[in-house]
Amino acid sequence: MSESAVQFPLRRVLLSDDVDPRCVAILADAGIDAQLKVGLAPDALIAELTSGGYEGLVVRSATKVNRQVLEAATALRVVGRAGTGVDNIDLNAASERGVLVLNAPGGNTVSAAEHACTLLLGLTRRVHLADASMRAGRWDRKKFLGTELHGKTLAVVGLGRIGREVANRMRAFGMRTIGYDPMVTPEQAKEFGVEWMELDKLWPEADAVTLHVPLLPHTENLVNARVLASCRRGVFIINAARGGLVQEADLLAALESGQCGGAGLDVFAVEPPQDARLLQHERVLTTPHLGASTIEAQSRVAVEIAEQFVRLARGEGVHGAVNGEGLAANPETAAWQLLARRLAQLAAAGVAAGLAGPNGDRLRLRLRAPAALARLARPLQAAAAAGALATRGESRGLVGAVAAANKQGIDVDFEVAEAEVVKKGAAAPTTLEIDCPDRRPGWSVGGVGSGPALTRCCGRELSQPLVLDGTVALLQAGAAQLPPVQRLLAAARSADGSCVVCRLDGPAAVEGSQLCVTFS
Numbered sequence: 001m002s003e004s005a006v007q008f009p010l011r012r013v014l015l016s017d018d019v020d021p022r023c024v025a026i027l028a029d030a031g032i033d034a035q036l037k038v039g040l041a042p043d044a045l046i047a048e049l050t051s052g053g054y055e056g057l058v059v060r061s062a063t064k065v066n067r068q069v070l071e072a073a074t075a076l077r078v079v080g081r082a083g084t085g086v087d088n089i090d091l092n093a094a095s096e097r098g099v100l101v102l103n104a105p106g107g108n109t110v111s112a113a114e115h116a117c118t119l120l121l122g123l124t125r126r127v128h129l130a131d132a133s134m135r136a137g138r139w140d141r142k143k144f145l146g147t148e149l150h151g152k153t154l155a156v157v158g159l160g161r162i163g164r165e166v167a168n169r170m171r172a173f174g175m176r177t178i179g180y181d182p183m184v185t186p187e188q189a190k191e192f193g194v195e196w197m198e199l200d201k202l203w204p205e206a207d208a209v210t211l212h213v214p215l216l217p218h219t220e221n222l223v224n225a226r227v228l229a230s231c232r233r234g235v236f237i238i239n240a241a242r243g244g245l246v247q248e249a250d251l252l253a254a255l256e257s258g259q260c261g262g263a264g265l266d267v268f269a270v271e272p273p274q275d276a277r278l279l280q281h282e283r284v285l286t287t288p289h290l291g292a293s294t295i296e297a298q299s300r301v302a303v304e305i306a307e308q309f310v311r312l313a314r315g316e317g318v319h320g321a322v323n324g325e326g327l328a329a330n331p332e333t334a335a336w337q338l339l340a341r342r343l344a345q346l347a348a349a350g351v352a353a354g355l356a357g358p359n360g361d362r363l364r365l366r367l368r369a370p371a372a373l374a375r376l377a378r379p380l381q382a383a384a385a386a387g388a389l390a391t392r393g394e395s396r397g398l399v400g401a402v403a404a405a406n407k408q409g410i411d412v413d414f415e416v417a418e419a420e421v422v423k424k425g426a427a428a429p430t431t432l433e434i435d436c437p438d439r440r441p442g443w444s445v446g447g448v449g450s451g452p453a454l455t456r457c458c459g460r461e462l463s464q465p466l467v468l469d470g471t472v473a474l475l476q477a478g479a480a481q482l483p484p485v486q487r488l489l490a491a492a493r494s495a496d497g498s499c500v501v502c503r504l505d506g507p508a509a510v511e512g513s514q515l516c517v518t519f520s
């Protein structure tokens with residue numbers, strides 16, 4: 001297995017939340033030791049992860065995978081979220097530590113959507129109050145006058161997987177659906193039956209608002225006093241996404257003033273919620289984060305996350321990588337990544353050896369790729385960053401490699417190399433090249449993905465491709481001085497004979513060589 005392919009050693013996995021048993025079964029079938037230990041306090045979680053040497057951790061929303069946990073659990077390589085939202089995982093800390101975070105997107109979409117609709121329907125017909133009254137032995141048919149949804153306007157904030165499903169279902173109740181999502185165009189929204197509008201236009205139009213956005217710094221307290229004041233009097237607020245999206249004190253004040261007609265809440269800023277006033281308010285219908293709690297959703301997310309762990313253990317691609325932009329999804333990508341990594345290692349070693357002139361402390365590597373590889377920009381940048389870091393003695397995988405390189409003063413740019421205009425009809429480039437655009441004299445290396453092999457050096461073609469494996473030495477000299485190196489194995493020389501690149505049998509310093517790189 002090559003160093004840049006997506007392979008994670010996953011021998012032991014801890015499941016620290018209540019995940020469907022299918023997850024353990026699939027992991028165990030694949031020979032992975034999976035331990036279910038639910039409800040560990042933060043300290044106990046750290047102690048278990050460190051003493052158990054777990055390489056994988058599976059969580060739902062209860063376990064907080066914060067920086068402290070990630071820094072303490074040094075064996076940890078992958079955190080899997082058996083669900084959608086990853087706000088309980090510190091993604092920055094995970095990326096810095098090279099820990100891959102995965103989720104199971106889509107497995108609980110329908111359940112979460114059905115639950116949001118349930119909250120809206122239950123709230124507007126005051127089902128929770130009527131039920132409590134019946135249980136108390138009463139038969140009160142006057143107290144629970146409801147509101148019809150037909151002909152009313154529902155504002156869907158966040159038109160992703162769940163938001164669209166909610167809109168579809170509520171249109172069946174005769175609601176007009178309007179919505180906002182910065183990643184969705186008005187034309188796209190129209191195709192799935194939602195009238196797109198900016199938030200400031202949307203709030204005053206809504207009889208009910210339902211939230212379906214992730215909790216991010218820019219969505220925190222999205223619904224606050226100002227927003228509630230701009231809504232219609234009596235607006236219903238449904239939140240089955242994340243507690244932090246609604247400013248709870250502002251919501252309580254709006255409920256008390258009558259500006260908000262009722263709230264259906266499945267999620268809370270702190271879970272379990274601390275402030276009983278909101279929970280006990282007559283016009284509030286609550287559930288304890290049950291959006292994804294159905295037999296079907298739990299089964300799907302458990303299987304989805306377990307199967308991704310098994311694929312990672314086998315070196316295969318996964319679809320739910322949250323911080324894994326750099327991961328190769330298939331063998332072809334992996335081959336180009338390995339080339340990018342090794343070319344970057346060679347390029348950075350060349351700079352360190354003084355082949356490119358000094359120009360500031362930062363090292364800018366420019367990846368120039370054929371147009372066919374443009375879609376792989378991020379995986380290739382990650383691989384090149386990991387290669388450049390290897391030259392500085394920092395061995396790491398692809399997760400978070402670009403950020404780690406940036407921190408070390410290394411930037412990796414990406415551009416598509418066009419066929420040179422002067423050579424009319426010239427074939428499009430097929431090699432990947434790395435150069436250092438800020439440095440003079442020019443220093444560049446280029447190669448092809450199969451192998452991976454070096455085919456160009458300092459802008460010149462080599463007489464034969466040189467596989468970038470083992471130890472490679474580069475020697476620049478006039479043609480007359482070259483013969484002594486011909487005794488070296490697998491020498492490849494540039495077209496004008498001024499540069500020889502050789503592969504050696506083992507690590508060795510070549511007399512007179514400008515640089516010597518060992519790939520591993």
Ligand SMILES: NC(=O)C1=CN([C@@H]2O[C@H](COP(=O)(O)OP(=O)(O)OC[C@H]3O[C@@H](n4cnc5c(N)ncnc54)[C@H](O)[C@@H]3O)[C@@H](O)[C@H]2O)C=CC1
Nearest residue numbers: 084085112158160161162181183212213214240241291292
């Ligand atoms: N209550 C529960 O048990 C569950 C809650 N959830 C929550 O629901 C959220 C949404 O889930 P999905 O629809 O599957 O995610 P998604 O990623 O398919 O959709 C989220 C959408 O929100 C949009 N968005 C981001 N910032 C926005 C903003 N400022 N304004 C409007 N839209 C914005 C994104 O562009 C995206 O289209 C999850 O992040 C999770 O927090 C998900 C599943 C179950």
Ligand SMILES: O=C(O)C(=O)COP(=O)(O)O
Nearest residue numbers: 060061062083084085292
């Ligand atoms: O998938 C999500 O984002 C959820 O909120 C579901 O959370 P849970 O797995 O039920 O703790």
